[in-house]
Amino acid sequence: MVLKNGSADMASDIEQMEKHNIIVTTLEKIWNWGRARSFWPLSYGCNCCPIEMMASGAARFDIARYGYEVFRASPRQADLLIVAGPITLKMAPVVKRVYEQMPSPKWVLAMGNCATSGGPFRDGYSILPGAEALFKVDMYVPGCPPRPEALFHGLLELKKKVERGEY
Ligand code: SF4
Missing domain, CATH: 3.40.50.12280 (Rossmann fold)
Structure with missing residues (x-):
């Protein structure tokens, strides 16, 4: 799923993703999330x-x-x-x-x-x-x-x- 720019669209996209347990991010962000903790x-x-x-x-x-x-x-x-x-x-x-x-x-x-x-x-x-x-x-x-x-x-x-x- 690709996030659209625009707050209302984005909010509904995020709700959809949460419903299906899907998170979109980058590997760098995941690594940094782990490194920082x-x-x-x-x-x-x-x-x-x-x-x-x-x-x-x-x-x-x-x-x-x-x-x-x-x-x-x-x-x-x-x-x-x-x-x-x-x-x-x-x-x-x-x-x-x-x-x-x-x-x-x-x-x-x-x-x-x-x-x-x-x-x-x-x-x-x-x-x-x-x-x-x-x-x-x-x-x-x-x-x-x-x-x-x-x-x-x-x-x-x-x-x-x-x-x-x-x-
Ligand atoms: S407590 Fe001791 S080591 Fe720490 S800043 Fe002061 S003088 Fe330096």
């Missing part, structure tokens, strides 16, 4: 923000209600890098390599002020001024540290971007 984050963190990230997986906050609880120990099985905490110059090549080992499509969420801009250590001699210096960041979550609710808000905003195919 099943991020597999990498188990990575440094400093204090990861404590909030770990709390988000515990019973009180329960990240599993969004389907994002499958934290992976290997970058080869992860599609979301939550950069939680500062990146030291010494760690930068390691974080970059870990990112490159993740299969595409993949996303990066910068959690907290350190990952966003270097945070309170920005003027230090040993800290990168944000994860953007290493790779493209898809979502920023400000705070020092951001609470689990803020992380969830960032993840749900990232979900909308992925659904729209903006990555």
Whole structure:
């Protein structure tokens, strides 16, 4: 069935399709629908923000209600890098390599002020001024540290971007 343009026609077409259990869409939309609901984050963190990230997986906050609880120990099985905490110059090549080992499509969420801009250590001699210096960041979550609710808000905003195919 081909949808006609025009709201009345379209509404009746959609009613017809629902009656016959037919949905017309594109493969890309189905993939993005699935990708947005099943991020597999990498188990990575440094400093204090990861404590909030770990709390988000515990019973009180329960990240599993969004389907994002499958934290992976290997970058080869992860599609979301939550950069939680500062990146030291010494760690930068390691974080970059870990990112490159993740299969595409993949996303990066910068959690907290350190990952966003270097945070309170920005003027230090040993800290990168944000994860953007290493790779493209898809979502920023400000705070020092951001609470689990803020992380969830960032993840749900990232979900909308992925659904729209903006990555
Ligand atoms: S943003 Fe604040 S809480 Fe997070 S790692 Fe940096 S100093 Fe720690």
